[in-house]
Amino acid sequence: MKFKLWVTLIILFFIYSFYVYIYSCSEKQPIQPNASVLSGWKVWQNKNCHTCHQLYGLGGYMGPDLTNIASDANKGSDEYMKTFMKYGTDKMPNLHLTEQEMTSLVSFLRWVDKSGKTRVPRESVHWTGTYIF
Ligand code: HEC
Numbered sequence: 682m683k684f685k686l687w688v689t690l691i692i693l694f695f696i697y698s699f700y701v702y703i704y705s706c707s708e709k710q711p712i713q714p715n716a717s718v719l720s721g722w723k724v725w726q727n728k729n730c731h732t733c734h735q736l737y738g739l740g741g742y743m744g745p746d747l748t749n750i751a752s753d754a755n756k757g758s759d760e761y762m763k764t765f766m767k768y769g770t771d772k773m774p775n776l777h778l779t780e781q782e783m784t785s786l787v788s789f790l791r792w793v794d795k796s797g798k799t800r801v802p803r804e805s806v807h808w809t810g811t812y813i814f
Contacts, residue, residue, distance in 0.1 A: 766786060
């Protein structure tokens with residue numbers, strides 16, 4: 682009896698491991714960052730944007746998460762993002778960025794956006810807990 686149970690568990694373990702393996706093969710490959718993205722990444726770090734903003738939920742919580750701002754229908758335009766970067770608001774300081782720095786920050790945020798979703802929509806969650814691409 683015990684033997685049958687062990688065999689069943691081991692078989693199930695291999696079936697599930699195989700399923701996870703297939704799932705991990707289908708995962709999107711990260712897109713290589715180009716020069717503009719890399720310089721935006723540097724500005725992001727040098728200007729400490731992460732102390733107030735999160736990427737994938739990591740960072741400060743004074744400002745909003747910016748992981749997927751670039752694909753947001755209302756906020757994803759260059760103009761919208763650059764307006765905050767250029768002037769700041771009463772809550773976000775004006776960091777006196779150059780036009781070049783803002784352009785590369787926008788490239789960086791667009792690149793981050795393509796890497797995945799911060800909030801996984803309900804319809805993208807498979808019953809096993811994996812993501813449906
Ligand atoms: C001192 C904290 C702080 C720092 C540092 C900061 N921000 Fe912000 N940021 C905020 C806050 C707070 C808001 C929300 C502003 C509002 O609603 O008035 C914001 C808003 C934004 C928005 C618009 C977000 C939206 O959902 O509308 C963008 C884009 C942005 N910040 C980019 C940046 C970038 C890029 C940097 C680094 C160069 C940066 N921020 C640095 C606090 C900060």
